[in-house]
Amino acid sequence: MTNGELRHFQTRESLHMLRAMKLAAILAAFLALCHTAVFAAGKSAPIPLQPDKVPALDHAQFVGAEKCATCHQQYFDGWKTTTHSKMVQRPSDKTIVADFTADSPHHPALADVKWVVGSRWKQRFLVEVNGEEVVFPGQWSVKEKKWQPYTAKSDWWWADHQDWKGRSNFQLCAGCHSTGLDLKTQKWAELNISCESCHGAGKKHSETSAIADIVNPSRLTRQRSMDVCLACHAAGKPHGEQKDYAWPVGYTPGDDLGKYWKAFAPEGKQTPEFWPGGTAHKNRVQGNTFVQSVMHDNALQCSNCHDMHNGQHTAMTVKSAATNALCLTCHGPGQAQKLAEPLLADHTHHAATSKGSICIECHMAKTGENSVAAEARNHTFNVVPPAETVKNGTTNSCNICHKEQTTEWALAKFAEWYPKKK
Numbered sequence: 001m002t003n004g005e006l007r008h009f010q011t012r013e014s015l016h017m018l019r020a021m022k023l024a025a026i027l028a029a030f031l032a033l034c035h036t037a038v039f040a041a042g043k044s045a046p047i048p049l050q051p052d053k054v055p056a057l058d059h060a061q062f063v064g065a066e067k068c069a070t071c072h073q074q075y076f077d078g079w080k081t082t083t084h085s086k087m088v089q090r091p092s093d094k095t096i097v098a099d100f101t102a103d104s105p106h107h108p109a110l111a112d113v114k115w116v117v118g119s120r121w122k123q124r125f126l127v128e129v130n131g132e133e134v135v136f137p138g139q140w141s142v143k144e145k146k147w148q149p150y151t152a153k154s155d156w157w158w159a160d161h162q163d164w165k166g167r168s169n170f171q172l173c174a175g176c177h178s179t180g181l182d183l184k185t186q187k188w189a190e191l192n193i194s195c196e197s198c199h200g201a202g203k204k205h206s207e208t209s210a211i212a213d214i215v216n217p218s219r220l221t222r223q224r225s226m227d228v229c230l231a232c233h234a235a236g237k238p239h240g241e242q243k244d245y246a247w248p249v250g251y252t253p254g255d256d257l258g259k260y261w262k263a264f265a266p267e268g269k270q271t272p273e274f275w276p277g278g279t280a281h282k283n284r285v286q287g288n289t290f291v292q293s294v295m296h297d298n299a300l301q302c303s304n305c306h307d308m309h310n311g312q313h314t315a316m317t318v319k320s321a322a323t324n325a326l327c328l329t330c331h332g333p334g335q336a337q338k339l340a341e342p343l344l345a346d347h348t349h350h351a352a353t354s355k356g357s358i359c360i361e362c363h364m365a366k367t368g369e370n371s372v373a374a375e376a377r378n379h380t381f382n383v384v385p386p387a388e389t390v391k392n393g394t395t396n397s398c399n400i401c402h403k404e405q406t407t408e409w410a411l412a413k414f415a416e417w418y419p420k421k422k
Contacts, residue, residue: 044256048240049249057182061201062189068202071209074309076195081311084193087177088126089116098123098140104147106138117177121283122371124150126169133169141371148371154272154282160243168244175247176232183249198228198308200253215253222301226287227257229302234287235273236263263288275394279384280368283376290379315377327359349417355401365397374400385421386410 065085069076079085089095091113100110108127115126115133123140126133139150152158152167161167170186179197180189189196196202198217205214217225231248238245239262248261264271265288266278273288275281280289290296295304305326307318319325324344331337341347350356362383368376374395378384388394389407398410414421 044259046239046262047250047259049238049242049245049260050240051183051242051245051249054183054249056184057180057189058201059180059182059187059189061203062180062196063202063206064190064196065194067206068195072195078307078309078311079195082308082316083120083311084197084308084316085311086119087117087192088174091116091125095119096123097142098125098147099145102147104138106147106149107140108136108138117173121375122148129165132166133174134165134167135169135173137164139371143372143375155246156237156272157243157246171244172246175245175249183245193232198253217253217303220254222299224254224256225303226301227251227255228253229306230263230287231257231261233284233302234261234263235282235285236261236288238262266292270392275367275388276392277384277388277394279365279380279382279388279394280376280378282368283370285368286379293379293381295381321360321364322358324357324359327363331359349413361401362397365395365400367395386414 065076065079086095091110095116096113097119098107100107108125112127113125114128117124117126117135119142121142123142125136125138127136128134135150137150137152139148140146141148152161152164157172161172168186170181170183174188175181177193178188178191179194180201182188189201198215200215202214204210207213211219215228217228220228231251234257238247238249238260248257251257251260264273264285266274266276269276270281273281273285278289278292280286287302290302305318306316308316310316310318313320313326314322317326319329321327329335331339339347343352344357345352348357348362355361360377363381364377364379365384366374366376367378367384368374370376384394384396386396386398386407389396389399390411396407396410398414399405399407402410
C-alpha cells in the first residue's frame with residue numbers, strides 16, 4: 001500500500017472497511033469452491049439434452065389435481081391457496097393486476113393476451129405469434145405499479161433468442177409453469193405447478209392407493225427431496241450444447257436432478273445470478289444460494305421451512321417469518337441454536353418490535369432483483385455486511401432499510417455492534 005493509500009485509510013471506520021474487504025474476497029472464493037462441490041457431490045453422469053431424442057410423455061398416466069383431491073382434500077385445499085396453483089391463468093378481471101389502460105409500449109393489446117403469468121412480483125403475458133405461444137417483451141411491476149420492458153438479456157439463452165417473437169413459451173418457460181410438459185406435442189398434462197409436478201404421474205397410485213406407486217418427497221433422501229424444488233428454484237441450464245430449452249427436460253420427481261440440470265455456482269465476480277460474494281443477484285436462485293448456507297450444512301432442506309400445501313404465510317412458509325415464529329422454531333429460548341444474547345434487542349440493536357428485529361430482514365436480505373432491485377430474498381442466511389457494498393456494490397442488510405444513511409455509517413455501526421464478526 002502506498003503512503004497516499006495509507007493516509008486515505010487513517011480513520012477507524014476505513015480500517016474496518018479495508019479488513020472487511022480482504023475477508024470478503026477470501027470468503028467469496030471459498031463459497032464458490034464449496035458451492036460447486038455441493039452441487040457436484042453424488043451426482044450421476046450428466047445427460048446432454050438432445051431434444052429430438054427425448055421420448056414422448058404419456059399424458060394418460062397423469063390424472064390431475066381434482067382426482068388427487070378425492071382422497072387428499074386437505075392438501076388440495078391448501079395447495080389452492082398457494083401461488084403455485086395460480087402461476088398461469090386465463091385473463092380476467094380477477095387474474096390481471098396490471099393496468100392495461102396505461103399508455104405504454106410495454107404491454108400487448110388486452111385482446112391478444114392468451115395467458116397471464118405471475119402476480120406476486122411481476123406479471124407477464126403470453127400471446128400467440130404464428131401459432132406459437134410466446135412471452136410479450138414487457139411486464140407489469142407489482143411493487144412499482146408500472147409497465148417495464150422485459151428484454152431477457154441477463155438470461156443465458158438470450159443471444160440465440162433475441163427476437164421475442166421466436167421465444168417459445170414451451171421451450172423457455174412452461175417446463176416450470178406447468179405439469180407434465182411434452183416436447184413432442186407442446187402440451188401440458190395440467191396447467192400450473194400442480195400435484196403431479198412434485199409427486200410424479202399419479203394414475204397408477206389413483207388405482208392402487210399404494211405408497212410405492214407415487215413419489216412422496218418426504219420419503220426421499222434429503223438430496224432427492226430437495227431436487228424436486230431445485231428443478232425450478234436453482235438457476236442453471238441443461239447439459240450439452242443446445243440453447244433452446246431452459247428447464248430440466250427429462251427430469252421427474254425422485255430422480256437425480258444433476259443428470260439433467262447444471263446449476264450455476266458463484267464465480268467470485270458479479271453474474272446475472274450472483275453478487276461476487278455469492279449472494280442472490282436475481283430471483284429463483286434460492287437453491288443456488290441455500291447450498292452455501294450453514295442451514296444446508298446442518299442437514300436442513302427446503303421442506304423444513306416451506307410447505308407446498310400452505311399459502312397462509314408469505315412464500316409458503318410453515319410458520320410466519322414476519323413474526324419470527326419460523327426462525328424461533330430452532331433459534332428460540334431452550335433450543336440448541338438459541339441466541340447468545342438474553343434479549344432479542346441485545347442481538348439486533350433494534351427495538352424488539354421493529355423491522356430491524358425481524359430475523360429475515362438481516363439474515364435473508366432482499367438482495368435479488370425481480371421486477372425491481374432488492375426484491376427477492378437471499379438464501380445463504382448470512383448477514384450481508386456493509387463491506388460487501390464497498391467491495392462490489394452488493395446490496396447490504398443494513399442500508400436496505402436505512403436508505404437515508406451512507407455505507408460508511410453502516411460500516412461504523414456494524415463495527416460498533418459486532419466487533420468480533422468477520
